[in-house]
Amino acid sequence: MKASQIITAVRLILLIGLLLPSPSLAGNNEIVVFVHAGPKLNDPRIKQLLGALFEKGYLVRAPDDERDISGAGVDYFDPSAERTAREIAGLVNGQLKSLGLKSSTDMDLMPRFQRVNNPPTYFGIWLFGKDTR
């Protein structure tokens, strides 16, 4: 078999490979966020915050009234999820300020890695710390 024939065969195989469907990439709709709204669970502005997260494509679980003793923050459970946690924290900080849920003197939510056996697509958003009223 000549070299040119081999090249032709390889080209044909590559062409067929291009025609085959490629696997789809995972998107935001596979990311599940758990919102802990603390004492402001029934505040209508919390619903606006949830709506903003929904619009970004996240799967948003209904909030609860829990507060974190170690303060507000965005928990992530796999080192590879830090970037997404940072994005979520940025979005939530912006919403909290624009909705007036936090003053300018309050600390921003920061991503924090937790060694808990949760799926890497799970994120916990603790809006308020223990001292919040």
Add this chain to the structure above:
Amino acid sequence: MLEVGHAVHARLQTLGWVAKYRRWIIGLAAAIALFFGVVAIRWFVFGSSIAFGSSTERSIEASWFDTIEKLGIEPRFPPEEDFVVGDLLALVTKDEDDDPTTKNKISDPRTVPFPRRAVKLAHIDVNKALNEEYGQLPFFPNLADPTLSASRKGTAAAKPTARLTRDFSIGVQLKDLPLAAFPRLKIQGTSSASAGASGSGFWGSFGASNKEIEELELGEVRTYGLPSIRSIELLDIYCRNPKTKNNCTEETARNNLKSLTDNRSVKKYVIDAQGNERYAMKVEVVMVYRIYLTRSIKNLRQDLRAQQGGGRMTAVAIQAEATNVPPVQPGTADPDAMKRRIEDLERKLADVQAKNAVVAEIGSERLSSFNGTFDRPVAIGFRGIRVDFAALKARP
């Protein structure tokens, strides 16, 4: 003039290229045609399953549900004795949990075993109502009863002693319950196809055959229950009673389904940009008002598949054939039909089994069955009325 010369030159170059690689082009065209031919035959014989791996096997639950539903009743799988008229159930009717990490998702509640999606909340005492309803109904003596035979022959003062005892408070024998003549259901289908293709120096063929049998036989089915109006009245009274009304609420249903669903029955998700929420599962509270019972069940599902393909170099022949055998009608099925079809395929491919030939055969047989005879009757299906949660909430 120069442009015309270029065009002619280019065309000649193309023709030259085609002539040079004609074997490659013919070979590629033959390979593509063969691939699509095999896919087409598989699609024709095995339906939408065109993947080359094994197809998804239908579960016995799915088969059971499909068959029982054809009779217009809600299936109860696995059949159970502890399932009676008056039972108040909490059921999962839809699982809309989009969390991709969810385990034990109930993708199709119809085909999930009943204990995985339902709990018994309570039992509404309907014995008095059943006695009243059946007390008003006419009945027919058992014609097979020996005392009746004696009576017909004019033997000494023999009177019909065959009497129906339908007192639901003390227990009713299966023979005294109304009969439901369920037909023996048998669904059978057969299909097969084969095709061959040839080119210079190559001959190839592919054939496939498929046969599916589904059979459900229920021995002596009996039924009992309440009329719909009476059962709605009883449920309404129960759901208004201050002592029992909480048993009818959606909240009670969801709380009682928590252990079955890993708490997903009470889980909610945000569903729009306004932050509105929805439960991950839809649930219902149902009161059973009619039951179908049997003491003997035979359910069989058989799926026989065969594929055969082959190729030969150096032969020169042209052959193309496709056959379509219509599904065998129920009751006229020939048990050897599948065997004959496979033999037919083998004959068609016999030419291939010569020098320089390659032949491949794949065959599979899947069998699922459920067969049992029980000491006492078991419920195989039911009819129920649903609690209207919205109307219940609106009550003062």
